[in-house]
Amino acid sequence: DDYKVVTMxxxxxxxxDNGNMIEPDSTEMLVNVYSLKSGSWKKAESSPDxxxxxxxxxxxxxxxxxxxxxxxxxxxxxDTIVAFDLAEEKFREVPLPNSID
Numbered sequence: 642d643d644y645k646v647v648t649m650x651x652x653x654x655x656x657x658d659n660g661n662m663i664e665p666d667s668t669e670m671l672v673n674v675y676s677l678k679s680g681s682w683k684k685a686e687s688s689p690d691x692x693x694x695x696x697x698x699x700x701x702x703x704x705x706x707x708x709x710x711x712x713x714x715x716x717x718x719x720d721t722i723v724a725f726d727l728a729e730e731k732f733r734e735v736p737l738p739n740s741i742d
Contacts, residue, residue, distance in 0.1 A: 643678035645727050647685075647708065674730050685730040690715055709735065 650671045655663045672685040702709045707724040714721055722735040 643676055645677070646675040647725060647727070648673045648675075672725075674727075683730070685725075686732060707733075 652671065657663055673682050674685045675682050706728055707726045709722055709724045712721055712723040713719065721737060724733050724735050725731070726733060
């Protein structure tokens with residue numbers, strides 16, 4: 642068994658002279674995974690296709706080895722569920738139920 646810690650950091654935001662956040666057209670997300678078993682950090686695959694994966698501090702759910710978040714596709718602004726697989730250390734998209742589309 643291995644326990645992992647996942648950190649997600651967004652880069653690319655800036656602030657104007659009044660201290661208001663300016664959201665650019667694109668941001669970069671840096672994902673790092675700490676493995677308790679190996680005792681080290683590793684850079685994981687980032688997810689440039691989704692926004693708000695963890696930036697708003699919304700709830701996440703752990704199911705079947707994946708952490709799931711409600712998110713939005715950057716390309717078409719459609720809501721979706723994004724999952725981060727802890728074993729593969731990769732993101733994938735989970736289809737929404739038809740009633741939410």
